[in-house]
Amino acid sequence: xxxxxxxxxxxxxxxxxxxxxxxxxxxxxxxxxxxxxxxxxxxxxxxxxxxxxxxxxxxxxxxxxxxxxxxxxxxxxxxxxxxxxxxxxxxxxxxxxxxxxxxxxxxxxxxxxxxxxxxxxxxxxxxxxxxxxxxxxxxxxxxxxxxxxxxxxxxxxxxxxxxxxxxxxxxxxxxxxxxxxxxxxxxxxxxxxxxxxxxxxxxxxxxxxxxxxxxxxxxxxxxxxxxxxxxxxxxxxxxxxxxxxxxxxxxxxxxxxxxxxxxxxxxxxxxxxxxxxxxxxxxxxxxxxxxxxxxxxxxxxxxxxx
Amino acid sequence: xxxxxxxxxxxxxxxxxxxxxxxxxxxxxxxxxxxxxxxxxxxxxxxxxxxxxxxxxxxxxxxxxxxxxxxxxxxxxxxxxxxxxxxxxxxxxxxxxxxxxxxxxxxxxxxxxxxxxxxxxxxxxxxxxxxxxxxxxxxxxxxxxxxxxxxxxxxxxxxxxxxxxxxxxxxxxxxxxxxxxxxxxxxxxxxxxxxxxxxxxxxxxxxxxxxxxxxxxxxxxxxxxxxxxxxxxxxxxxxxxxxxxxxxxxxxxxxxxxxxxxxxxxxxxxxxxxxxxxxxxxxxxxxxxxxxxxxxxxxxx
Numbered sequence: 237x238x239x240x241x242x243x244x245x246x247x248x249x250x251x252x253x254x255x256x257x258x259x260x261x262x263x264x265x266x267x268x269x270x271x272x273x274x275x276x277x278x279x280x281x282x283x284x285x286x287x288x289x290x291x292x293x294x295x296x297x298x299x300x301x302x303x304x305x306x307x308x309x310x311x312x313x314x315x316x317x318x319x320x321x322x323x324x325x326x327x328x329x330x331x332x333x334x335x336x337x338x339x340x341x342x343x344x345x346x347x348x349x350x351x352x353x354x355x356x357x358x359x360x361x362x363x364x365x366x367x368x369x370x371x372x373x374x375x376x377x378x379x380x381x382x383x384x385x386x387x388x389x390x391x392x393x394x395x396x397x398x399x400x401x402x403x404x405x406x407x408x409x410x411x412x413x414x415x416x417x418x419x420x421x422x423x424x425x426x427x428x429x430x431x432x433x434x435x436x437x438x439x440x441x442x443x444x445x446x447x448x449x450x451x452x453x454x455x456x457x458x459x460x461x462x463x464x465x466x467x468x469x470x471x472x473x474x475x476x477x478x479x480x481x482x483x484x485x486x487x488x489x490x491x492x493x494x495x496x497x498x499x500x501x502x503x504x505x506x507x508x509x510x511x512x513x514x515x516x517x518x519x520x521x522x523x524x525x526x527x528x529x530x531x532x533x534x535x536x537x538x539x540x541x542x
Numbered sequence: 543x544x545x546x547x548x549x550x551x552x553x554x555x556x557x558x559x560x561x562x563x564x565x566x567x568x569x570x571x572x573x574x575x576x577x578x579x580x581x582x583x584x585x586x587x588x589x590x591x592x593x594x595x596x597x598x599x600x601x602x603x604x605x606x607x608x609x610x611x612x613x614x615x616x617x618x619x620x621x622x623x624x625x626x627x628x629x630x631x632x633x634x635x636x637x638x639x640x641x642x643x644x645x646x647x648x649x650x651x652x653x654x655x656x657x658x659x660x661x662x663x664x665x666x667x668x669x670x671x672x673x674x675x676x677x678x679x680x681x682x683x684x685x686x687x688x689x690x691x692x693x694x695x696x697x698x699x700x701x702x703x704x705x706x707x708x709x710x711x712x713x714x715x716x717x718x719x720x721x722x723x724x725x726x727x728x729x730x731x732x733x734x735x736x737x738x739x740x741x742x743x744x745x746x747x748x749x750x751x752x753x754x755x756x757x758x759x760x761x762x763x764x765x766x767x768x769x770x771x772x773x774x775x776x777x778x779x780x781x782x783x784x785x786x787x788x789x790x791x792x793x794x795x796x797x798x799x800x801x802x803x804x805x806x807x808x809x810x811x812x813x814x815x816x817x818x819x820x821x822x823x824x825x826x827x828x829x830x831x832x833x834x835x836x837x838x839x840x841x842x843x
Contacts, residue, residue: 358628
């Protein structure tokens, strides 16, 4: 220690601790969780998804069943056949129904906002000068976004359970719980689908450094372009090999393998596919999730921060 | 352990064809307030960004507290406000600082301390987006102070502050300097730097033109003489001060002589029968030096 340091006042004798990579990751995760938890946009996205899920999976179908009418989501189906789908035992097959397309788009927005907004606000610049290294700091964002995804999936499960139990009790049905194995598969599938789309959102947010551009591009991709490509793929054999392994196809196939009726079926939800088998689809979704996050991390590590 | 907190060696940043920072070699010593001076667009902020590891240099090196820029060993011990405060608009000022406190691993108690310090404790609950420019700037300084950093990097900290706020900011920096805090402060306001900095580096067009103490840069005191006729007064001045120490300017004859030799000069002029209108001590302001340096460089380009 130099004399200059020793004569400095007490406040400056204890330097701030230099974090290890893991310590930095934990600190960054705590920081990101605090700011995501207090971000109204995150709550809006979560609530919109939960309402969407409740409405399309339970409310519409229950109303159709209860009034013995056929609504928009059950054209051509005998309303009385809707009830089994609304009971707790059916949760594993219903759980991921809205996830590949609608839920996925919402998780994409979450990821894009979480990673992309900081460039315009200058908050990345501030966060990256706090102490943890770049990878630790960005890793904190990834872990925090993953935590939000897990929380949303858990809330979806809780909501589905509550809705189905309420319907079962109202309709005087005996309560049959879903098989645990099937339920775990469904929840795992939901985590993969949401995780992949959130990870894609983070990547595009980092790439464009602009949440507005990232959200726009992501929605056009997931809602329009992939569907168009699949349409073209059905006509042209060569294109099919590509469209079969796109993120949306993989996510849709994970959901399709778990049981909800697929696109083209009369009561099918958009985005649910049976192009790939469950196992390969889940592997592909996992690979996309990891690759998207890894590319985003490399970009954050290497690029200059505005 | 060395006494130099920041050392750069020919630090250079090129954006395409444009050389933003060129061969900047500067040294900031422990415990000093270092003023980084230059007009807007001179390369001050880019240099500071390189020191913080936000921007990778095209060539050259920098060492901060013994580490490469951006390494946790360096950033964990620097508090920085660079090119305006960057915070989450939807969070309150206090919550923004709490987020930064978590990144640093320091307690929420430290947040209250720095909020008090920049006089924002009363408005700590309000959303950052509702703050005035000056309040945002103060929150940026509070964030830089968080965690008692060894080096404080403040980029144009008085931007957006009213005269009262500027005075408060100067006072804060002087306070910090008195406690032994090392401060690297960039500014285009010369008067501000002149008052509070121990040493300055002058940068223009990406090049460091001079680096020394404020006193050295301004040079020793000079005497300004106005006497008639000018030609004979000039001859007398050269005899008294030496040929190289006399300069004829618009304001009069400038002599590189200390103030206490003014009576001698007056006697010599009167002995020669000249009309003496004025003899007074005159110091070059940093502004004069700055314009001289930047004009020289303009001419050399």
